[in-house]
Amino acid sequence: xxxxxxxxxxxxxxxxxxxxxxxxxxxxxxxxxxxxxxxxxxxxxxxxxxxxxxxxxxxxxxxxxxxxxxxxxxxxxxxxxxxxxxxxxxxxxxxxxxxxxxxxxxxxxxxxxxxxxxxxxxxxxxxxxxxxxxxxxxxxxxxxxxxxxxxxxxxxxxxxxxxxxxxxxxxxxxxxxxxxxxxxxxxxxxxx
Amino acid sequence: xxxxxxxxxxxxxxxxxxxxxxxxxxxxxxxxxxxxxxxxxxxxxxxxxxxxxxxxxxxxxxxxxxxxxxxxxxxxxxxxxxxxxxxxxxxxxxxxxxxxxxxxxxxxxxxxxxxxxxxxxxxxxxxxxxxxxxxxxxxxxxxxxxxxxxxxxxxxxxxxxxxxxxxxxxxxxxxxxxxxxxxxxxxxxxxxxxxxxxxxxxxxxxxxxxxxxxxxxxxxxxxxxxxxxxxxxxxxxxxxxxxxxxxxxxxxxxxxxxxxxxxxxxxxxxxxxxxxxxxxxxxxxxxxxxxxxxxxxxxxxxxxxxxxxxxxxxxxxxxxxxxxxxxxxxxxxxxxxxxxxxxxxxxxxxxxxxxxxxxxxxxxxxxxxxxxxxxxxxxxxxxxxxxxxxxxxxxxxxxxxxxxxxxxxxxxxxxxxxxxxxxxxxxxxxxxxxxxxxxxxxxxxxxxxxxxxxxxxxxxxxxxxxxxxxxxxxxxxxxxxxxxxxxxxxxxxxxxxxxxxxxxxxxxxxxxxxxxxxxxxxxxxxxxxxxxxxxxxxxxxxxxxxxxxxxxxxxxxxxxxxxxxxxxxxxxxxxxxxxxxxxxxxxxxxxxxxxxxxxxxxxxxxxxxxxxxxxxxxxxxxxxxxxxxxxxxxxxxxxxxxxxxxxxxxxx
Numbered sequence: 113x114x115x116x117x118x119x120x121x122x123x124x125x126x127x128x129x130x131x132x133x134x135x136x137x138x139x140x141x142x143x144x145x146x147x148x149x150x151x152x153x154x155x156x157x158x159x160x161x162x163x164x165x166x167x168x169x170x171x172x173x174x175x176x177x178x179x180x181x182x183x184x185x186x187x188x189x190x191x192x193x194x195x196x197x198x199x200x201x202x203x204x205x206x207x208x209x210x211x212x213x214x215x216x217x218x219x220x221x222x223x224x225x226x227x228x229x230x231x232x233x234x235x236x237x238x239x240x241x242x243x244x245x246x247x248x249x250x251x252x253x254x255x256x257x258x259x260x261x262x263x264x265x266x267x268x269x270x271x272x273x274x275x276x277x278x279x280x281x282x283x284x285x286x287x288x289x290x291x292x293x294x295x296x297x298x299x300x301x302x303x304x
Numbered sequence: 305x306x307x308x309x310x311x312x313x314x315x316x317x318x319x320x321x322x323x324x325x326x327x328x329x330x331x332x333x334x335x336x337x338x339x340x341x342x343x344x345x346x347x348x349x350x351x352x353x354x355x356x357x358x359x360x361x362x363x364x365x366x367x368x369x370x371x372x373x374x375x376x377x378x379x380x381x382x383x384x385x386x387x388x389x390x391x392x393x394x395x396x397x398x399x400x401x402x403x404x405x406x407x408x409x410x411x412x413x414x415x416x417x418x419x420x421x422x423x424x425x426x427x428x429x430x431x432x433x434x435x436x437x438x439x440x441x442x443x444x445x446x447x448x449x450x451x452x453x454x455x456x457x458x459x460x461x462x463x464x465x466x467x468x469x470x471x472x473x474x475x476x477x478x479x480x481x482x483x484x485x486x487x488x489x490x491x492x493x494x495x496x497x498x499x500x501x502x503x504x505x506x507x508x509x510x511x512x513x514x515x516x517x518x519x520x521x522x523x524x525x526x527x528x529x530x531x532x533x534x535x536x537x538x539x540x541x542x543x544x545x546x547x548x549x550x551x552x553x554x555x556x557x558x559x560x561x562x563x564x565x566x567x568x569x570x571x572x573x574x575x576x577x578x579x580x581x582x583x584x585x586x587x588x589x590x591x592x593x594x595x596x597x598x599x600x601x602x603x604x605x606x607x608x609x610x611x612x613x614x615x616x617x618x619x620x621x622x623x624x625x626x627x628x629x630x631x632x633x634x635x636x637x638x639x640x641x642x643x644x645x646x647x648x649x650x651x652x653x654x655x656x657x658x659x660x661x662x663x664x665x666x667x668x669x670x671x672x673x674x675x676x677x678x679x680x681x682x683x684x685x686x687x688x689x690x691x692x693x694x695x696x697x698x699x700x701x702x703x704x705x706x707x708x709x710x711x712x713x714x715x716x717x718x719x720x721x722x723x724x725x726x727x728x729x730x731x732x733x734x735x736x737x738x739x740x741x742x743x744x745x746x747x748x749x750x751x752x753x754x755x756x757x758x759x760x761x762x763x764x765x766x767x768x769x770x771x772x773x774x775x776x777x778x779x780x781x782x783x784x785x786x787x788x789x790x791x792x793x794x795x796x797x798x799x800x801x802x803x804x805x806x807x808x809x810x811x812x813x814x815x816x817x818x819x820x821x822x823x824x825x826x827x828x829x830x831x832x833x834x835x836x837x838x839x840x841x842x843x844x845x846x847x848x849x850x851x852x853x854x855x856x857x858x859x860x861x862x863x864x865x866x867x868x869x870x871x872x873x874x875x876x877x878x879x880x881x882x883x884x885x886x887x888x889x890x891x892x893x894x895x896x897x898x899x900x901x902x903x904x905x906x907x908x909x910x911x912x913x914x915x916x917x918x919x920x921x922x923x924x925x926x927x928x929x930x931x932x933x934x935x936x937x938x939x940x941x942x943x944x945x946x947x948x949x950x951x952x953x954x955x956x
């Protein structure tokens with residue numbers, strides 16, 4: 113493994129520090145009564161509104177259809193994820209010290225698995241919120257569920273929900289791609 | 305023969321009628337073809353007006369907010385009047401705003417809106433308005449479009465020449481339109497000349513706290529001080545006040561106060577007055593008046609009784625005040641953008657006299673006096689006047705400026721606006737107003753930098769201009785384009801209450817600062833509840849306090865039992881919403897007050913004294929949500945001696 117590759121692995125790991133400062137995912141809600149828009153931002157460690165009181169407003173709307181309020185404390189993942197990310201950053205930096213390519217593969221595979229698990233977990237939460245509705249809700253539309261899309265847009269009654277990855281997700285993607293590219297180019301040089 | 309003569313007359317008449325009809329027809333066709341007035345005032349759905357227009361509500365005691373050029377009405381701001389629409393003056397938090405030394409007064413006559421200024425240009429922070437009847441000055445915060453401060457003016461009656469502001473809103477002025485004994489006293493009315501006095505008041509706006517304080521009053525002869533404007537530029541240290549009834553009549557004023565050829569404009573050097581105040585030249589006069597303001601954190605009125613005021617007497621303060629003789633009961637006094645020209649609206653005069661500030665200073669230096677009134681020097685008219693506008697229309701009242709060298713004067717009797725050139729004093733255009741125009745307004749038209757574009761005629765009479773509504777007709781304004789050489793009438797629009805003066809400002813200077821809701825975390829109301837969990841009912845003797853919350857779409861609690869006839873019940877309702885445009889209303893059957901409209905994050909209290917046993921529904925009176933109809937509750941009222949226990953709940 114070249115010194116350049118090790119340097120890039122270290123820098124890519126450090127790049128991940130930025131994921132603590134930007135959201136991973138965004139869900140924007142558009143409705144006729146909300147010309148200024150409503151939005152949710154999902155971070156490693158928190159779930160927040162796009163504007164200071166958006167979360168409260170979204171919960172206020174959701175109570176009409178019997179959706180559980182979205183509350184920080186009821187989502188344990190928000191406590192776990194910062195630890196996982198810290199582990200990935202530290203292990204990435206450690207791996208950069210060793211010339212073991214296998215460790216890098218292991219790290220990459222672990223990260224991709226974690227990503228997939230994370231997305232699946234996010235899907236499950238969306239499913240939970242969207243399907244597990246209070247039977248006493250004031251507004252009940254037969255056959256209607258309110259699961260937000262994982263990726264893309266979906267019309268839910270009067271609200272158009274758009275769900276897309278945000279800055280931190282892109283940072284993770286860039287970090288992984290950088291490492292993959294550098295390992296790949298190392299390999300090419302070796303075969304020459 | 306006789307018949308033939310009649311026939312000839314008939315034919316001639318027929319000719320005349322035909323010609324007139326055809327020419328009127330052509331005229332109408334022409335205006336229909338040349339007009340793009342509709343386009344000029346059309347503001348497409350979802351787009352904004354270019355200007356805010358603030359009109360005085362006159363005898364409604366309120367202020368109207370409109371958009372220009374559309375003339376659309378946005379809001380009526382409660383100022384000196386109780387408003388059943390919002391609960392202003394009814395709720396426990398806002399009642400204190402209407403306290404005066406005469407007790408609670410839920411009405412006044414509001415005449416002159418005046419925007420706060422920085423460097424002589426409207427800055428969009430505040431708008432002030434006067435209460436004429438029980439002298440008061442109110443401050444409206446343009447972040448909230450709510451009245452946040454009212455100060456009473458003692459030793460005054462008829463606060464008409466008010467609340468004009470100095471170049472950097474250092475002071476807001478007030479005056480006495482109806483002179484009275486100072487201090488008040490039980491004297492024969494016929495002793496007017498001997499006992500009646502006027503006062504001119506300077507209210508200081510603290511530059512840090514932005515609160516008003518009656519800094520000092522100047523005792524002046526018992527004339528009627530009518531209108532005012534502060535100077536600007538070179539004349540920025542001065543303020544000018546018109547006066548009438550220099551005859552000092554106390555009866556049948558329409559005849560007796562119209563005798564003198566000239567009355568006065570009082571020119572006051574307020575910097576000098578400030579200096580005299582610092583030097584200790586002022587006497588302390590014990591005077592009772594109230595200063596009321598809304599506390600930002602508790603959203604509640606603080607009402608402070610004041611007991612004295614500093615008074616300056618011109619006899620002790622030379623070079624502070626001068627009288628400028630001005631023809632025939634002058635009404636408006638308006639200073640041009642440069643600050644050099646002081647235009648008087650001599651309402652019974654055949655000319656518009658324009659005084660020169662530089663000539664005024666020279667005349668003072670060279671002592672060109674024509675006598676004095678109790679120590680106030682009267683300047684020579686010829687030494688001060690810069691020119692006279694000839695044939696300005698009948699009954700000239702007020703003048704505004706377009707910033708391009710022209711002045712626009714309203715003429716009440718001839719019902720028109722007259723455009724004239726500053727410097728040459730020649731009339732260049734005139735356009736009729738429908739009908740009997742009083743004030744007029746150009747956006748920023750009394751400031752250092754008029755925004756121009758339109759003049760708004762504020763009319764006293766509407767007669768046949770709108771669909772009739774019985775004997776009482778709508779009040780009215782008219783929008784006139786002044787961007788070209790000729791004035792062009794674009795639009796009539798009705799206004800709420802009598803529009804005296806109005807002021808307009810580009811929307812961009814206000815709209816981005818407009819508040820959307822109040823932070824619940826910053827709510828420091830002593831009876832606020834920050835969550836439904838804290839909602840409760842407490843009894844102390846016969847005083848019951850209901851700590852209630854509102855949120856889409858329920859009140860908490862919504863079932864209350866154990867209230868008794870004879871109780872004094874206070875509903876303290878906190879609107880927990882933290883979103884724009886979600887106020888909740890509250891009303892309960894049989895309440896002797898009015899609805900309260902509670903803005904998001906605010907706590908409002910309404911007092912209720914149930915008089916009869918029974919079940920009383922309460923509900924949200926402002927349509928808030930899809931389940932607004934369900935936003936209701938019940939209060940059970942039992943007999944005074946009943947043993948029903950106090951109980952409250954929400955859900956089962």
